[in-house]
Amino acid sequence: MxxxxxxxxxxxxxxxxxxxxxxxxxxxxxPINVNTADAELLAELPGIGPSRAAAIIEEREDNGAFADADDLTRVSGIGPATVNRMRDQVAVEE
Known part of the structure; x- marks a missing residue:
């Protein structure tokens, strides 16, 4: 015992x-700056793999920088729950 x-x-x-x-x-x-990070670094964020990392880069190149973490919902497949999981690991600077 x-x-x-x-x-x-x-x-x-x-x-x-x-x-x-x-x-x-x-x-x-x-924190990872989503406005300047490459795909490899973005893929380290929770819920973001290689394809979503590429989509983040495409979105920022096509439509401009992200103003805040919530702007990541502009990317297909990234919703509020995903943003909330990674919010403390994301920086948004130009």
Whole structure:
């Protein structure tokens, strides 16, 4: 019984340390500027793969820079839920 509790406690501490380390890593990453980033960098955003990254670039070339993160909904396949998931990782500067 005591060994089981020790194992459970160790697993809990390990899980917590992984969660905390991912938060620290997320804070160290600079937001991606959607008005200047290339497709490879844009594809790192949550919910954005290579095809949507290419669509973001095409949209900004055809219709101008994005004024804010919500403007990304101009891109087919990017809706409000996707924007909300990546909002803290997006910068909009010209």
């Amino acid at each position: 005591q060994t089981t509790l020790k194992g459970l406690f160790a697993a809990l501490l390990f899980s917590l340390s992984l969660g905390i380390s991912s938060l620290v890593l997320a804070q160290d990453i600079a």
